[in-house]
Amino acid sequence: MTYLQQLIDKNREEYNRATRHPLTNELCSGTLSDSKLYVYLTQDLNFFNYSLNLLGKVLALCDDPTASVRLAKQIGFLAEDENDYFADTLKELETRDLSSVAKMRKESIVLPEVTQYIEYLKYLINESSSYSELITFCFVMEKVYLGWVEYNQDINNIAKSLPEKFQTWIDLHSGDHFVEWVQFLNNEVERCLKLNAAKDSSTEIYESTFVKSLKLESNFFEACYLYKE
Template identity: 60%
Template sequence: MEKLIQDNYDLYTKAISQPLTNELCQGTLSNSRLYTYLVQDLKFFEFSLNLIGKTLSLCDDPGASIRLAKQIGWLADDENTYFRETLAELEKDNDLSSVIPKMRNDNGITLPAVTKYIEYLEYMIHESKTYIELITLCYTMEKIYLAWVEYNQERGTIVANLAPKFQTWIDLHSGEHFIEWVDFLQREVERSITSEEKEKINHDTFVKTVGLEIDFFESCYNYKE
């Protein structure tokens, strides 16, 4: 996977050095942008659980299957708690009084880039029958989240004593559990590339997913009422 990243270095670097994640690490991301980002990211949450479930159903290794199943439990607990608590905190901000109903009601705004990404996840969940395609998608999504934290760690741009709304999100995507998870996904991808056809699927899925991640970050950052 390292070669694949290097072959697509500019695209990958763009994904992990977005203004949204850089400002989050610096503690300067506005409540409006953080709220928009989290509401839109939450739309992926249910799909993420189903995506791992579909990946699990195609896995041919018992040990890997157990690890995938454990991740579903972690997502339903730790990450779900962060969303619930942080959105509740942000909704106390009077400056967000106009954006909250538009984002959080039954017909809340779904940004076009988010809709496009969700459509890709729906294809993966309902139509893909290829483990290498699914495991590559899982790896790429999670690798980007680990990497934007590492990008800021390496540059010393993560501010000390960040508010929990920032620090907890960073911790969820940089702690020992998450690093082990991304390492596991990378090993699974590499284990599954057993032919030129699968190598091409791996490449195409990686590039498409990185592009969707870039569009997602940029659309959340640039959203205005």
């Protein structure tokens, strides 16, 4: 069993909370309301705007040429495919009845849990110089997204003929490309563990980053789902 799988098992309750949340379950079944989807995407867009900078920092710290190329390719993918999804879907949602989130739309509200998450991203981007810390965070972030898709696939909860606003988001976080990306991040964390074992046997940075990142993801989903004006 890999070290990361041990961490998932050790934190199974929190992992399940993040990957089996009503928000993503309803997204997969096609029952998530437009207002909840709007809240989720506008809040997630805050993370997206930092994610490119974060991956740039990871790329700058990477010591392996092959891994550097893979990271660079992912930055390009995010800048094109995922960026287009946000723009297209939010434009579509603006034509729907979003009166229940009128204040958020008008004032561009950022939820406290999202602000807390962003502060952590700022720390990683501006202060951390640990590739191990950064790559572990990236793994957790992406593993959670693959996890909620796989959970809904396993319970046959992904509806057929979903609108693009749902299906495209699912597609972006599943399939061979995304599975390979998450496996790459997994392998990079495990590679760092082996490299650092000779210098320092401590795994504290990996576990603390894993647990903190996982809780931030769980709290993010919960805050978006329960938001009311």
